[in-house]
Amino acid sequence: MKNINQLKRNLSPELEEIRVHHIHRSDKCYRMYGGLASNLISFENQIIELEIRHADRWSKPPDVTALQIATGWKDNKILNQATGYLVHLFKRRSNPGVVAQIPKTEKRDKVDEFCSEFIVALKAAADTTNDEYLESIKGVFEPKSDT
Numbered sequence: 001m002k003n004i005n006q007l008k009r010n011l012s013p014e015l016e017e018i019r020v021h022h023i024h025r026s027d028k029c030y031r032m033y034g035g036l037a038s039n040l041i042s043f044e045n046q047i048i049e050l051e052i053r054h055a056d057r058w059s060k061p062p063d064v065t066a067l068q069i070a071t072g073w074k075d076n077k078i079l080n081q082a083t084g085y086l087v088h089l090f091k092r093r094s095n096p097g098v099v100a101q102i103p104k105t106e107k108r109d110k111v112d113e114f115c116s117e118f119i120v121a122l123k124a125a126a127d128t129t130n131d132e133y134l135e136s137i138k139g140v141f142e143p144k145s146d147t
Contacts (some may be wrong), residue, residue: 005143009039009040009041009042009049010041010042011040011042011043011128014078015040015043018040018076018078018079019039019040019080021076022040022073022075022076023039026072026075027072029147030069033065034054034057034058035054035055035056035057035058035092036052036053036055036058036065036069037052037054037092038050038051038052038053038069038072038073039051039052040073041088043078043079043082046081046082046083046084047080047082047083047084047086048070048073048074048079048084048085048086049065049071049085049086049087049088050070050073050085050086050087050088050145051087051088051090052065052066052069052087052088052089052090052091053089053090053091053092054092055091055092056090060081062134062135062137063137063139065087066085066087066088066089066137066139067085067139069086069087070082070087070139071141072140074141075104082141083140083141084138084140085137085138085139085140085141086136086137086138087136087137087138087139088133088135088136089134089136089137090131090132090133090134090136091131091132091134091135092131093130093131093132100114100117100118102114
C-alpha cells in the first residue's frame, strides 16, 4: 500500500467552524478511546468528504466505520443536508489521541518525566507522515422518514 500525505482542506469559514467544533466535541472521544480520528475535507454537491485515520485498536470494518463516522458529522445545520459521503481511510502507525493521568505527586523529577513523555505522545499523535492509505469508500445516506 502507498502512503498519502494529509489531504488538503477547502472549507468555508462556516465549515471550518463546524470542523473544529466536531473535533473538540464528538471526535475527541474517538481519538482518545477508540484510536480513530476523522477530519472534514470538503462539502460539495451534498457530499461530505472525510479523512479517517485509525490505529490497530479500531476493529470495525471499513464500510461500517465510514457510515458511522460520516453520519456523526451530519449533526449540524449545514452538513445535515448531505445525501452521501466519500471517506478516505488511513491506517495509523501511532494512536491519533492521547490519554494521560497526571501523577499525584509534587516531586519535580516525576512531574518532569510525565511532561516529557506526554510531549512525545502528543508529537506522535500529530504525525501522519507514516500513515498508510487503505481505501476510499463512497456511500449514500438513507433518506429520513417522516414517520
